[in-house]
Amino acid sequence: MPEPMTRQRLRRELELENLLQAEPVAPGSWARFVEPRGVGLNHIFILRCRGRDWVGRKTLQRDEHARLRLDSRLAPWMLLGPLGQLHWGDEGLVLDYRATRQADKVAAFADALGAPDSEIYFPFPALRRNGREFVCPPDYWAFTEGLASKLDKGEAHLRHHCCTLLRSWLKPGAVIHDPACSTGTFIHQLALALPDSRCIGSDRSPSMIEAARNRYGRSVDFRRADAADADPVSLYYDVLVLRFLNAEVMTRSEAEQLLPRLVETLVVGGRLIVFGHTPVLPAMDYLASRCALTLVSRLASCSVTGQLFQFYVLTKDSR
Structure with a gap:
C-alpha cells in the first residue's frame, strides 16, 4: 500500500511543516537540507522558472478538519530556496540552497505561474526498500x-x-x-x-x-x-x-x-x-x-x- 503513516513519519512531517514555514535567520545565506533514505525522497521537487531552479519538499497538508493528508498541490512555503547543488551520501540526499524569505517564495510561485516555460517536476519516484520503483498492485x-x-x-x-x-x-x-x-x-x-x-x-x-x-x-x-x-x-x-x-x-x-x-x-x-x-x-x-x-x-x-x-x-x- 502507498506510504503507510507511521508515528516516525508523522513526527517528521510535523517538524518539516514548522521548518519550512519559519523565516530564515540569514536570508540569502547558504543552507542545507538532508532528506534521509526511504519515504520522503519522492516528495522532493524542483520548480524551474526563467532558467532558475528552486528546490522544495512537499509535505502532508491539512484538510478542512486540520487532518494531515497527501495532496497534489504545492504551497509556496514548501520551497526551500534557489538550488545550489545536490549530493547523495550515506545520510541520504543533501541539498544546498539559498535561504529565502516567505514573501520571496510567494513571489517565486506568482512568477512561475506567469512564465510559460515554468515547470514543476519530481526527480525521485516512490521507491521500495530495495531501490526499485513502488507500484500499487x-x-x-x-x-x-x-x-x-x-x-x-x-x-x-x-x-x-x-x-x-x-x-x-x-x-x-x-x-x-x-x-x-x-x-x-x-x-x-x-x-x-x-x-x-x-x-x-x-x-x-x-x-x-x-x-x-x-x-x-x-x-x-x-x-x-x-x-x-x-x-x-x-x-x-x-x-x-x-x-x-x-x-x-x-x-x-x-x-x-x-x-x-x-x-x-x-x-x-x-x-x-x-x-x-x-x-x-x-x-x-x-x-x-x-x-x-x-x-x-x-x-x-x-x-x-x-x-x-x-x-x-x-x-x-x-x-
Missing part, C-alpha cells in the same frame, strides 16, 4: 466506497481546472477519452460541463467500470479496456485526459513507453492533458519533441488556494 484499484471517496476528493481542483480549460477550447461534437477513468467521476464532470461533447471512459478494473456505469452511465460511455493496449476504444479522440502516468501507478519507463502509443489515438490538432494525484513520471519536454507534440503549459494554480500543481497541456502537430 492491481487489486489496490478495485472499487470500494472508501477508495472512491479518497480519489474523488483529492482531484476536485483538477476537475475544476480541466472543465474550465476545455470550455474555452472545444467545439461541439468533440470526443473526450479518459483511458483510466477509475471511479468515473472525472469524465462525468467533463460530460456535465461540456454537454455538446461525447465523453468516453475506460478502465481495466472490472469493479471500477461497473461502479462508474452504475453511477454515471447516462452521461458517459464506459468501456472495460486496458490503457496499456493504447488502442482506440471506438474512434480517435480530440482530447485525451491522462491521469495515470504517475508515480505509484506505473514505473517511469512504463509511462514513457506508453505515452507515444497513446498519442497515436489523438487526432491532429487534438489536446493531450497530463496530471494526477501523484507526480507525473514522463519527461514531457523530451517526449514532446519525439512525438510531434507542442507543449502549451506545464503547471496550473488552484482557484481556491492559489497553490500550484503539475498540469501539462500539449497539442498534437502534423508530422
Whole structure:
C-alpha cells in the first residue's frame, strides 16, 4: 500500500511543516537540507522558472478538519530556496540552497505561474526498500466506497481546472477519452460541463467500470479496456485526459513507453492533458519533441488556494 503513516513519519512531517514555514535567520545565506533514505525522497521537487531552479519538499497538508493528508498541490512555503547543488551520501540526499524569505517564495510561485516555460517536476519516484520503483498492485484499484471517496476528493481542483480549460477550447461534437477513468467521476464532470461533447471512459478494473456505469452511465460511455493496449476504444479522440502516468501507478519507463502509443489515438490538432494525484513520471519536454507534440503549459494554480500543481497541456502537430 502507498506510504503507510507511521508515528516516525508523522513526527517528521510535523517538524518539516514548522521548518519550512519559519523565516530564515540569514536570508540569502547558504543552507542545507538532508532528506534521509526511504519515504520522503519522492516528495522532493524542483520548480524551474526563467532558467532558475528552486528546490522544495512537499509535505502532508491539512484538510478542512486540520487532518494531515497527501495532496497534489504545492504551497509556496514548501520551497526551500534557489538550488545550489545536490549530493547523495550515506545520510541520504543533501541539498544546498539559498535561504529565502516567505514573501520571496510567494513571489517565486506568482512568477512561475506567469512564465510559460515554468515547470514543476519530481526527480525521485516512490521507491521500495530495495531501490526499485513502488507500484500499487492491481487489486489496490478495485472499487470500494472508501477508495472512491479518497480519489474523488483529492482531484476536485483538477476537475475544476480541466472543465474550465476545455470550455474555452472545444467545439461541439468533440470526443473526450479518459483511458483510466477509475471511479468515473472525472469524465462525468467533463460530460456535465461540456454537454455538446461525447465523453468516453475506460478502465481495466472490472469493479471500477461497473461502479462508474452504475453511477454515471447516462452521461458517459464506459468501456472495460486496458490503457496499456493504447488502442482506440471506438474512434480517435480530440482530447485525451491522462491521469495515470504517475508515480505509484506505473514505473517511469512504463509511462514513457506508453505515452507515444497513446498519442497515436489523438487526432491532429487534438489536446493531450497530463496530471494526477501523484507526480507525473514522463519527461514531457523530451517526449514532446519525439512525438510531434507542442507543449502549451506545464503547471496550473488552484482557484481556491492559489497553490500550484503539475498540469501539462500539449497539442498534437502534423508530422
